[in-house]
Amino acid sequence: MKNSAKISLHSLYDKLYKNYGSQGWWPLVDLKPEINPTQRGSYTGYHPGNNNYPKNEDQIFEIIIGTILAQNTSWVNAEKALWNLAQENLISENKLNKLDLDELAQIIRPSGFFNQKAIKIQNMLQFLQKNPISSLKKLEINVLRQNLLDIKGVGPETADSIVLYAFNKPIFVNDAYTKRLLSRIGLIPEKSTYDFIQNLFHSQINANFVVYNEYHALIVQHCVYVCSSKPKCSMCFLNQYCQKIIPIKSKKKAKKSKSINKTNK
Numbered sequence: 063m064k065n066s067a068k069i070s071l072h073s074l075y076d077k078l079y080k081n082y083g084s085q086g087w088w089p090l091v092d093l094k095p096e097i098n099p100t101q102r103g104s105y106t107g108y109h110p111g112n113n114n115y116p117k118n119e120d121q122i123f124e125i126i127i128g129t130i131l132a133q134n135t136s137w138v139n140a141e142k143a144l145w146n147l148a149q150e151n152l153i154s155e156n157k158l159n160k161l162d163l164d165e166l167a168q169i170i171r172p173s174g175f176f177n178q179k180a181i182k183i184q185n186m187l188q189f190l191q192k193n194p195i196s197s198l199k200k201l202e203i204n205v206l207r208q209n210l211l212d213i214k215g216v217g218p219e220t221a222d223s224i225v226l227y228a229f230n231k232p233i234f235v236n237d238a239y240t241k242r243l244l245s246r247i248g249l250i251p252e253k254s255t256y257d258f259i260q261n262l263f264h265s266q267i268n269a270n271f272v273v274y275n276e277y278h279a280l281i282v283q284h285c286v287y288v289c290s291s292k293p294k295c296s297m298c299f300l301n302q303y304c305q306k307i308i309p310i311k312s313k314k315k316a317k318k319s320k321s322i323n324k325t326n327k
């Protein structure tokens with residue numbers, strides 16, 4: 063089913079924000095009591111409407127580690143690994159530097175790919191020893207991004223998440239959710255590259271870390287709960303703009319088409 067109404071990236075942001083409100087990313091362990099009212103489940107540590115985080119280098123460090131733990135897994139799993147580190151009082155450069163690789167891998171086990179992630183965290187720790195957070199803060203966005211990309215195990219999404227969420231510098235974080243939503247709506251071709259999508263946002267949305275922060279988080283929110291792999295198009299507030307509304311078959315119709323398929327075999 064095709065629709066003619068087109069939506070701009072600006073309007074898409076407005077509609078997502080109107081529906082979900084501020085997402086308050088990046089969640090931090092010491093903000094446990096603040097639960098994002100728009101999130102389901104037991105997600106904690108968000109700070110909706112408050113863009114003054116991270117407030118110190120410890121929180122910046124925690125976000126950097128969190129971006130590695132969040133690779134190829136849900137935040138729920140990354141958060142479990144982060145909590146394991148927090149319970150052992152290990153979210154600290156000094157303490158992690160003293161930790162043996164196998165021990166680190168076991169502690170972050172819930173995040174999946176824990177052996178590789180332990181190595182990636184150690185690579186990051188080596189990088190931070192030569193490039194302290196205080197000096198990284200002063201770098202221009204592209205220089206900071208390139209330095210991060212030079213670390214083994216840090217790809218564009220992780221580098222951009224660090225630039226945006228740890229250092230509050232305006233860069234758009236693209237990911238599989240962004241690609242899914244934008245291609246379904248009809249704003250990009252399905253096979254668009256990471257850079258193409260990021261450039262699209264940079265060319266249409268003014269460089270502002272608060273907006274980029276919220277925009278990425280809002281897309282994740284929408285794609286987790288509505289525009290999921292089995293999208294709930296009938297309840298989607300974007301369906302009048304979407305080029306790829308996927309009709310949900312009623313159980314009766316699905317049963318009927320199944321039996322028709324059987325008879326045709």
Ligand code: SF4
Nearest residue numbers: 289293295298301304
């Ligand atoms: S849930 Fe459906 S209508 Fe909404 S954006 Fe996704 S594909 Fe389009």
